[in-house]
Amino acid sequence: MAELAQTLNPAVAAPEVAPAVAALTSRPTLSAGRMLRRFASRAWLLVALLIVWEVIARLSPTVFFPPFTVVIGQFASDWFTPDPTTFFLSENFYNAVPISLWRLARGWGLAVILGVSIGFLLGRSPVVRLLYSPIIRFWMSVPNAALLPIAIQFFGVSEAVTIFLICFGSMWLIAINTADGVSGVDQDWLRTARSLHLPRRTLYTRVILPAASPHILAGLRISVGFALILMIVAELYATTAGLGHDVALYQQTFRYKQMWSAFVLIALLGIGINVAFDLVETRLLRWQRRAGLASL
């Protein structure tokens, strides 16, 4: 065994630096096949659950839960037409979806502006934060639906009610996340900025805002989902058109197939918004490396 102690591998070329660098800059090409396989490896559980839904619904039929395939059929006929001039989308679609999305955009957009501003103030000054966090927590604990009658009294039955409800319901979430992000900016960065005598405006836009952006974006992402829910709820009771209104209408007239088809559309909208957010977030936060959980 002793001779093994003096083993030597045959001469190999000296390690080159170039391949190491090349490994960092090259990126594996994702063929269509690979992307499809990755998609399938993640989506199979969802598909399996849908199949279970289908099977259960067929075995013990109930009017409340039509089988998945029936819902899909309804979905196709509700929201699509063979007419290419309208992008294959039906009249139903154009009656409900743009209105809802526009409300969502206005309500959430307003929430972002107000929420980020308030959050910024809260984050920069610990005193301000201590002053007003009880109030903010208070507003987050009050169910939006409780504000509905109050909102109607203020604004009358109008668009403003839904926009107010969406905005009020989501802005506190944004404010708190923004405050967390702003107050959590690395002290070293702040000291560096001070030693460079950066003007106020540059400090805010080039240092604090980017440093807080992961937190802010997290808040925005969560709040958009929340705002979607608030929009639906607000539309259930206080409107004459829109997805939420349609859902309420179908429930009141016992048209459950259409209701489920509307749910599927809402779910797809939610997924679509999340995907859009993913893309924006990845692009904006490329400088921040997150290991481990990023794969989830």
Next chain:
Amino acid sequence: MDMTIAGVTKTYDSARGSKIALTETSFVIGQGEFVSIVGPSGCGKSTLLMMMAGLLPVSSGSIHLGDTRITGPAEGLSVVFQEYGRSLFPWMTVEKNLAMAVVADKLSKAVLAERITRALHSVGLEGSEKLYPWQMSGGMQQRVAIARAVVAEPKVLLMDEPFAAVDAQTRADLEDLVLRIRDEYKVTIALVTHDIDESVYLGDRVLVLGANPGRVIADIPVDLPSPREQVETKRLPAFADLRSDVFQLVMRPKAPAHASGTVAP
């Protein structure tokens, strides 16, 4: 008992193709030997150690401890990981951390208590049983990690860059501590490091690994007197020679080697 590594390779297959982390590696570690394994980044030294520990399967070849083939974590092997913060359990006291190291051996309470006391004494942390790791300094935590490894009274102690995360002064203390542990527990030690001085100071032998692909490029006996001492040993000309030999092998593998005891590439 000896630890035999025969014809071991490690290949990683992925959608992008195969990557060879380690090619045809063979060597034997005799009982009681202290082997330093040193090499540049990417040479597969940690991979090799993980395979020896049974935590990573070999792609080909075999590893034996005595007559037993290593196919998974085995009795008689203990591991000290690189980062104490990420390998100790912060929600357990030092005592509990150590006790959990031998939970598979089902020791009696008395034997367990005695082992823990002895292990803590050998690393200089007597009386710290009830402390939590986060209450201790980095050096102390790494001692706890070492104590945790020896409380099982292993035959072979495998250490993966155990001092990479501590400062230089603490590192010197810990190096001497490992030598004392080796004497007290009469244990075989394989220590992976990127620190060339450390590899020569501690080892009876230095295995030098090269990268691209990972492989053993030299096996150098260290003919320095025992016991080693941080100042006296490092003053010796033999130390300087060995050190520069290893340095050249690690940093410039194609350069001609010095005369003493090395093998030319």
Next chain:
Amino acid sequence: MNTTTIRGIGLGILGTASVVAVWALIVELGLVSSASLPSPFSVAASLPVLLTDPNFYRSLADTLGAWLAAMVIASVSAIVLGMIIGTVKFLSAPAMVAVNALRSIPSSALIPIAILIFGLGSAMKIAVAVYAVFAIVLINTIYGVAGREPMRVDAARSMRWTWWQQYLHLTLPSATPSIVTGIRLASGISLVVVISTELLGARSGIGITIVQYQQALRVEMAYAAITMVGIVGVILYSVLAAVERATIDRIRLG
């Protein structure tokens, strides 16, 4: 209590007082009709009336009971399921996809269905609330398990722990901070959802009380009840936030 906490509470009271002052000002100046927004004084005056009404406490107990039941059901099932999903490697990513897809339907939109299925009683409230928060606790549990430090897993394997020992001494403690955060988030949301179900059609609970006052045009009482709901929410949040902090301190994963 140290000076920092006292200072915090003091400032909180000050901030709240400033908002109330603005409220009072708006009403006094007649910027808004007192039919829609009563002055804080009349609301404050209504509070004692509210708090001495045994019906109020009964309703509150009803609501909190439904909330507690929903929390227990959702948490236990989500934690168990999340632990399983988190430890089985090939399930984690697909489960996240499935959960995210199914989350988009707001629980409030399902209230009419729930009423049809469960009637107007507590079962309906609990069902809707469980639906609303199950995903949050589940996702947080999966994250907690996935966030296990790989080096610790290696250490546990090298020490030849059994599967159960790994679970009890490694996976569970590692996941606990994340789980507690999830429960804290879920508690706030489930309270809001339970009250929403009451506002929109249940038979009993604090939400119904609010609606009744509104319908009887006793606006101050309605606001007083809303205020109490908010206060209960703040208390719950503070308690759970403190529990969360204590847990993170105890486990000290950092």
